[in-house]
Amino acid sequence: MAAEPGKLPMSTISDLLTKGRCTEETLELYLRACQVPRTEEAAWLAARQRALTTVFDGLDGLIRVRQSVPRRLGVHSSIDVPGATGDLPAYIERDIDTDVRALIRTAARQGGMILLVGSSSAGKTRSAYEAVQAELPDWWLLSPHDAGHIAQAAAASPARLVMWLDELPQHHMPALTATVHHLIAVGTVLVATLRPERYIAYTTPPPTGQDDPYARERELLALAEVIYVGDHFSPAEQARARRTADAGDARIAAALESADFGLTQVIAAAPQLIRRWNSADPYAAAVLNAAIDAIRLGVRSPLSAELLRAAAPGYCDRRQRAAAPPNWFEAALAYATARINGAAAALAPVAPSAHTDQMGQFHGYTVADYLQQHAGSRRRWSVVPESLWQTLITHVTDPDDRRGIAEQASHRLLYCFAEPLWATLADGGDPRAARLLAVLLRERGDGAGLQARADAGDVHAARLLAELLRERGDAAGLQARADTGEIHAARLLTMVLRERGDADQLQARANDVYAAQHLAELLRERGDAAGLEARADTGDTDAAQHLAELLQERGDAAGLEARADTGDTDAAQHLAELLQERGDADQLQARADTGDTDAAQHLAELLQERGDADQLQARADTGEIHAARLLVKLLRERGDADQLQARANAGEIHAARLLVELLRERGDADQLQARADTGDVYATWHLAELLRERRDAAGLQARADAENVYAGWHLAELLRERGDADQLQARADTGDSHAARLLAELLRERADAAGLQARADTGDTDAARLLAELLRERGDADELQGRADTGDVYAVQHLAKLLRERADAAGLQARADTGDTDAAQHLAELLRERGDADQLLARTVMGDFYAARSLVDALKVSGRAEEAERVRVFGLPVPEHQIRSPFASDSLSRLGSNPAVQGRPQDAPESV
Numbered sequence: 001m002a003a004e005p006g007k008l009p010m011s012t013i014s015d016l017l018t019k020g021r022c023t024e025e026t027l028e029l030y031l032r033a034c035q036v037p038r039t040e041e042a043a044w045l046a047a048r049q050r051a052l053t054t055v056f057d058g059l060d061g062l063i064r065v066r067q068s069v070p071r072r073l074g075v076h077s078s079i080d081v082p083g084a085t086g087d088l089p090a091y092i093e094r095d096i097d098t099d100v101r102a103l104i105r106t107a108a109r110q111g112g113m114i115l116l117v118g119s120s121s122a123g124k125t126r127s128a129y130e131a132v133q134a135e136l137p138d139w140w141l142l143s144p145h146d147a148g149h150i151a152q153a154a155a156a157s158p159a160r161l162v163m164w165l166d167e168l169p170q171h172h173m174p175a176l177t178a179t180v181h182h183l184i185a186v187g188t189v190l191v192a193t194l195r196p197e198r199y200i201a202y203t204t205p206p207p208t209g210q211d212d213p214y215a216r217e218r219e220l221l222a223l224a225e226v227i228y229v230g231d232h233f234s235p236a237e238q239a240r241a242r243r244t245a246d247a248g249d250a251r252i253a254a255a256l257e258s259a260d261f262g263l264t265q266v267i268a269a270a271p272q273l274i275r276r277w278n279s280a281d282p283y284a285a286a287v288l289n290a291a292i293d294a295i296r297l298g299v300r301s302p303l304s305a306e307l308l309r310a311a312a313p314g315y316c317d318r319r320q321r322a323a324a325p326p327n328w329f330e331a332a333l334a335y336a337t338a339r340i341n342g343a344a345a346a347l348a349p350v351a352p353s354a355h356t357d358q359m360g361q362f363h364g365y366t367v368a369d370y371l372q373q374h375a376g377s378r379r380r381w382s383v384v385p386e387s388l389w390q391t392l393i394t395h396v397t398d399p400d401d402r403r404g405i406a407e408q409a410s411h412r413l414l415y416c417f418a419e420p421l422w423a424t425l426a427d428g429g430d431p432r433a434a435r436l437l438a439v440l441l442r443e444r445g446d447g448a449g450l451q452a453r454a455d456a457g458d459v460h461a462a463r464l465l466a467e468l469l470r471e472r473g474d475a476a477g478l479q480a481r482a483d484t485g486e487i488h489a490a491r492l493l494t495m496v497l498r499e500r501g502d503a504d505q506l507q508a509r510a511n512d513v514y515a516a517q518h519l520a521e522l523l524r525e526r527g528d529a530a531g532l533e534a535r536a537d538t539g540d541t542d543a544a545q546h547l548a549e550l551l552q553e554r555g556d557a558a559g560l561e562a563r564a565d566t567g568d569t570d571a572a573q574h575l576a577e578l579l580q581e582r583g584d585a586d587q588l589q590a591r592a593d594t595g596d597t598d599a600a601q602h603l604a605e606l607l608q609e610r611g612d613a614d615q616l617q618a619r620a621d622t623g624e625i626h627a628a629r630l631l632v633k634l635l636r637e638r639g640d641a642d643q644l645q646a647r648a649n650a651g652e653i654h655a656a657r658l659l660v661e662l663l664r665e666r667g668d669a670d671q672l673q674a675r676a677d678t679g680d681v682y683a684t685w686h687l688a689e690l691l692r693e694r695r696d697a698a699g700l701q702a703r704a705d706a707e708n709v710y711a712g713w714h715l716a717e718l719l720r721e722r723g724d725a726d727q728l729q730a731r732a733d734t735g736d737s738h739a740a741r742l743l744a745e746l747l748r749e750r751a752d753a754a755g756l757q758a759r760a761d762t763g764d765t766d767a768a769r770l771l772a773e774l775l776r777e778r779g780d781a782d783e784l785q786g787r788a789d790t791g792d793v794y795a796v797q798h799l800a801k802l803l804r805e806r807a808d809a810a811g812l813q814a815r816a817d818t819g820d821t822d823a824a825q826h827l828a829e830l831l832r833e834r835g836d837a838d839q840l841l842a843r844t845v846m847g848d849f850y851a852a853r854s855l856v857d858a859l860k861v862s863g864r865a866e867e868a869e870r871v872r873v874f875g876l877p878v879p880e881h882q883i884r885s886p887f888a889s890d891s892l893s894r895l896g897s898n899p900a901v902q903g904r905p906q907d908a909p910e911s912v
Helices: 010-019 024-031 037-051 096-110 125-134 147-156 175-186 196-205 213-221 235-246 250-256 263-267 270-278 282-296 305-315 318-323 328-337 369-381 388-396 401-412 415-427 432-444 447-455 459-471 475-482 487-500 503-508 514-524 527-536 541-553 557-564 570-580 583-594 597-610 613-620 625-638 640-651 653-666 669-676 681-693 697-705 709-721 723-733 737-749 753-760 763-777 782-789 793-805 809-816 821-834 837-845 849-861 864-872
Strands: 112-117 141-142 161-165 189-194 225-229 349-350 366-367
Touching: 010 625, 010 849, 037 305, 037 653, 096 112, 096 125, 096 189, 096 225, 112 125, 112 175, 112 625, 125 189, 147 161, 147 175, 175 189, 175 213, 189 196, 189 849, 213 225, 213 432, 225 527, 235 753, 270 369, 282 305, 282 328, 282 349, 282 366, 282 401, 305 328, 305 366, 305 388, 318 366, 349 447, 349 697, 366 369, 369 487, 388 401, 388 415, 388 527, 401 415, 401 432, 401 849, 415 432, 415 653, 432 447, 432 459, 447 459, 459 475, 459 487, 475 487, 487 503, 487 514, 503 514, 514 527, 514 541, 514 597, 527 541, 541 557, 541 570, 541 597, 583 597, 597 613, 613 625, 625 640, 625 653, 640 653, 653 669, 653 681, 681 697, 681 709, 697 709, 709 723, 709 737, 723 737, 737 753, 763 793, 809 821, 821 837, 821 849
Parallel strands: 112 189, 112 225, 141 161, 161 189
Antiparallel strands: 349 366
C-alpha cells in the first residue's frame, strides 16, 4: 500500500509504523491515505484496541472482559424450567442501559466509577455485565478478592482495566478512597453495585455535632456516577420481555407469569428461596436464621459449618433441643444447601476468596442474596440469642468481621459481647478498638482494667485512667503514674496541685513542663514578681511571660527594659506595648533604631494613631513592612488615591487592595476597569460589585461573556434580586452553578414546587434540597415519600422531620424499619421525650444505634434513674429467650417475653 505522506507528518507515520500506538483519528487518516476500503476499517480499529490492551503478567486474576463468566461476577443463577437453554435467559434491555453504557464510554476515555444501586436480584449486576461486554470487550477485567488485591492492581496500574466491585461493602470501603482516586486517575473503569438501604445509610450525613460513622464510605461514593435500578420492570421493559418470551425463551415466559415478584427476582428463584425458608423444620430454620443473623451482625466472610452447628441451638426452644435427632445438623444443612430449580440454594458453599487455580476447595457457606435481604428485613425485630454472639466471638477471626460484630453489640448496649471483641481487636493494633474499649472501662469506673491496659502500653487507657484518678481526686495515684513518665497523669496531677495552691509541690515537680506552667500561673495570680523572676532566670519561658505581663500591669518600664536588654523577648514585647500606651514615641524610636522589632511595630501603630504620615513614610521607605501597611491604611482613611496609586504601582499589594476599596467607594468604574485590565483581581471583583449595585446588567453580561467569573457571579445575584427566573435559567443551563443555586432559591421563595421539581429531576441538588424543604413546609408527606423512594436524600431527611413535627411515631417507625437513619434518629428523640423506655429498649435490642443513645435518658425521664445508671455503666443483659436481668427492673427482665422484641411477624410460619 502506497502511503500519501502529504496527508500526515512523516514523524506521525514513523511512530505509527514503528511503535504501533496512535489515536483512532490518526489510524483512520492513515488507512484512508493507504486507500484501505472503509469496510475493513472496523477490523483495523479492533486490532488497535487489542494492541493497546497488552498482556499484563504482574497481576493475578486478570481476564479479558469478553472471556468473563457472568456467574463469577455476581450474576445470579437462573431457574431451570422445561425448554430452557443456556446458563442464563436472554438479556432484556433495561431502560437504564443507555445511561449505563454512556457512563462506561465516558469512563473509558478518562477513568471513572459507575455505581448501580438496587435491591438484590433487581438486575443491576446483569445490566453492568452486559454493558461492559458491549462497550469494552477487549479490556482487561479484574474481580478482586479483597482490598489488598485492589491495592495491588492500583500499584500495577495496567492499561485498559475494568475493576469489578460487585456488592461494594464486601471490599472494605473505608480503606478504598485513595486507591480508587488513583485508579480513576490512571484511566481505570470501576463498576460497582450497592443495595439502596446501604446507599442511603452511607450517604446521609449525621446531625451536626454527632459522630460520623460513614464519613469514609460517603467520600468514596462521592467519586461515583450513580444509576438506580428498579425492583420491577417498566411497561417498556415488560413489553421487551414479552417479545423475548414469545420468541421462545422459556425462563422469561415463566417469570412473566408471576404477579408477586419482579421478573428478575423470579428468574433468580427468589419466590422459591423464601418458601424454602418459610417451610423449614425447626432445625433447618435454626441453621438458616443463625446464618442470616450472623450476616446481619456484620460477618462478611463465609460461615463455617462449626459456627452454624454451635449457634443453631439458641434458635430452638427446650423441647426442640430435647427432641433433636442425632443427625439434626446434617439434615438441616442438606435442606439449606439444596439447589432450587437448578438456580440458587438458600445456603451456598463457597471457595476461598483468594484467587487460586485449585478446584474443589471449600471455605464456608453464605446466604443467597435475595433471601438475606428479605429474611434479614423480616428478622430485624428478632432477638439474636446468646448462642450466636458467643459463637461469633469464638469462631470469627477476620478483623473486619470482628469489628462489625463489635459495632453491632455496642449498638445494642451488649457490652458483655462488645468488650472481648474490642479487646481482641485492640490487642491486634486497632486504635479505634482500643479507644472504644477504654471508654467502656472508663464508664464503669474499672480502674484495674484501665490500669492493666495502660501498663501494656495502651495510650487510650492511660489517658482515661488519669481522668478517672483526677475525678476521684487521687493525687497519689496520679503521682505514681506520672513518676513512670505517663504524660496524661503528669498533666492532671499538676492541675490538682494548681487547684490546691500547692506551690511547693509544683516547685518540686518543676522539671515537668506542666508543673512549670501551673507554677508560673500560680505565682502570677499571687503577684509574686520575685518568684517569677527567679524561675525566669532559670530559663522558664512561662515564668518569663507571666513576669512581663505583671510588670506591664504595674507600669514598671524600667523593670521591663532591664529584662529586655538581657534578651527577654516577652519583656521587650510588653515594654513596647507600655510605651505605646504612654505615647512615648522617643523611647520607641530609640529602641526601634537598635533593632527592636516590637518597638518598631508599636511605634508605627502610634504614628498611625497620630496621623503622622510623614514619619510613617520615612520608616516605610527603610523597608519596615508594618509601617508600610499602616501608612497605606492611613492614606485610605484620608482618601489619598494618588499616594495609594503610587505605592500600588510600586508593587505594594496592600496598597493596591485599599486603592481598589477607595475607588469602589467613590464609584469610579473607569479607574477600576483600568486596574482590572492590568490583571488586578481586587479591581475585577469590586468593579463587578459596583456594576451590580448600579443594576447594570448589560455591563455585567458583557464581562461575564468575556469569562469574568466575578461578573458572572454578580450578574446572577442581580437577576436574583430582580426575580428574573428566565435569565437565571438561561445562565444555569450554560453550567453557571451560582445561577442554578440562586434560581432554586427564587423558585423556593415563590413556592414553585413544579419548577423546583423540574430542576431537581435534572440533577440539581440545590433544587432537590429546597423542594424537599417546601414539601415539608406544606406538610406534603405523600410527595416526600414518593421522592424518598427514588433515593432523594433530601426528601428522606425532610420526610423524617415532618413526621417528627407531627409526633407520628408509627410513621417514623415504619420508615426506620426500612433502614432510614433519619427516621430512626427522630423516632428515638420522640420516644426519649415521651420517656418511652420500653420502646427504646425494644429498638436497642434490634440494633438501633439512635435508640441505644436515647435509652438512658428515657429511663431517667420515666423516673427510673437507678436502671438508667446501670444501663449506662454495664449495658443491657444477655439476650436470651428468658433474660436473666442483673437489675431490679421488671421492664428489663421482661425483655425476653416482650412480643415487640421477640415477636415474629404475624404472617410468618412457626418455623421462622
